[in-house]
Amino acid sequence: MTMPAIRVRAVTKNYGALTALAGVDLEIEQGEFFGLLGPNGAGKTTLISALAGLVRPDSGVLEIMGHDVVSDYREARRNLGVVPQELVFDPFFSVRELLRIQSGYFGIRNNDDWIDEVLARLDLSHKAGANMRTLSGGMKRRVLVAQALVHRPPVIVLDEPTAGVDVELRQGLWQFVRELNRDGHTIVLTTHYLEEAETLCGRIAMLKAGKLVALDTTDNLLRRFATHSLRVNVEHTEVALALGGRANDDGWVEFDFDSYTEVEAVLARLREAGAGLREMALGEPDLERVFVELMHRV
Numbered sequence: 001m002t003m004p005a006i007r008v009r010a011v012t013k014n015y016g017a018l019t020a021l022a023g024v025d026l027e028i029e030q031g032e033f034f035g036l037l038g039p040n041g042a043g044k045t046t047l048i049s050a051l052a053g054l055v056r057p058d059s060g061v062l063e064i065m066g067h068d069v070v071s072d073y074r075e076a077r078r079n080l081g082v083v084p085q086e087l088v089f090d091p092f093f094s095v096r097e098l099l100r101i102q103s104g105y106f107g108i109r110n111n112d113d114w115i116d117e118v119l120a121r122l123d124l125s126h127k128a129g130a131n132m133r134t135l136s137g138g139m140k141r142r143v144l145v146a147q148a149l150v151h152r153p154p155v156i157v158l159d160e161p162t163a164g165v166d167v168e169l170r171q172g173l174w175q176f177v178r179e180l181n182r183d184g185h186t187i188v189l190t191t192h193y194l195e196e197a198e199t200l201c202g203r204i205a206m207l208k209a210g211k212l213v214a215l216d217t218t219d220n221l222l223r224r225f226a227t228h229s230l231r232v233n234v235e236h237t238e239v240a241l242a243l244g245g246r247a248n249d250d251g252w253v254e255f256d257f258d259s260y261t262e263v264e265a266v267l268a269r270l271r272e273a274g275a276g277l278r279e280m281a282l283g284e285p286d287l288e289r290v291f292v293e294l295m296h297r298v
């Protein structure tokens with residue numbers, strides 16, 4: 001078996017009385033496109049900071065490509081590129097200067113060929129000479145991505161990289177990250193856009209209050225937790241509810257079922273009972289529902 005890209009074992013982290021990570025175990029294989037999801041405050045950034053060696057866990061072990069992030073910090077860090085959530089830059093440097101300085105941190109000189117390639121792929125070539133303070137938020141975010149890649153790390157962690165990024169840029173960014181993944185990079189992504197995670201990630205972990213509450217392939221999560229649904233708008237809501245439907249906030253009634261063949265039966269029962277069907281809509285299982293269900297259940 002090959003070495004995992006990321007290994008997290010029994011990691012805990014407390015901030016005073018607050019438990020940010022309550023014993024997390026996780027292995028991410030090389031080449032995975034992995035999603036780390038959870039509501040605000042679940043511990044995602046703390047886990048990423050611990051992987052990057054910015055936060056010391058109270059106990060447990062974290063490794064990047066087999067390198068312990070504490071005892072073998074330099075090698076661990078060399079194998080990891082982190083795109084942080086916050087936009088913090090020295091405003092007086094140009095984009096290229098910033099990327100050269102970042103290369104220097106990793107002892108890499110004459111890195112301009114790679115810097116040019118990364119800038120081109122992020123559609124930033126025309127901004128290479130621009131001062132950071134003159135860039136828009138979306139451009140700054142792309143510079144953060146470039147910064148994480150200057151040392152060509154095999155493992156790339158993106159902490160909400162698309163927050164505040166417009167749709168077009170977001171798609172461009174994902175295309176680039178997908179290419180990186182296709183080239184063999186391991187990608188770990190946190191996002192609050194669940195439909196992004198659903199389309200991009202092969203496997204997903206869900207964190208809640210510092211604990212993993214789900215860890216599975218995206219397909220399995222969708223199959224296991226989410227159901228198809230039929231939503232109906234009827235004249236006699238009470239009739240539909242009596243048939244086992246669930247009231248929705250918008251006045252519609254919702255039925256869950258496992259396969260589409262059951263839809264006909266539900267519709268037939270509604271007709272026989274005289275519910276008076278006005279409108280109907282079918283819902284596919286989606287990660288949002290899995291997420292909501294899991295966050296309420298555990």
Ligand SMILES: Nc1ncnc2c1ncn2[C@@H]1O[C@H](COP(=O)(O)OP(=O)(O)OP(=O)(O)O)[C@@H](O)[C@H]1O
Pocket residue numbers: 015018019020038039040041042043044045046047
């Ligand atoms: N330096 C710190 N000092 C004290 N508490 C902290 C610190 N950093 C994080 N926390 C707390 O730890 C918990 C986990 O925070 P974390 O930032 O890891 O969550 P998150 O899942 O990344 O949330 P978000 O989705 O909002 O980014 C939160 O309750 C947060 O307030």
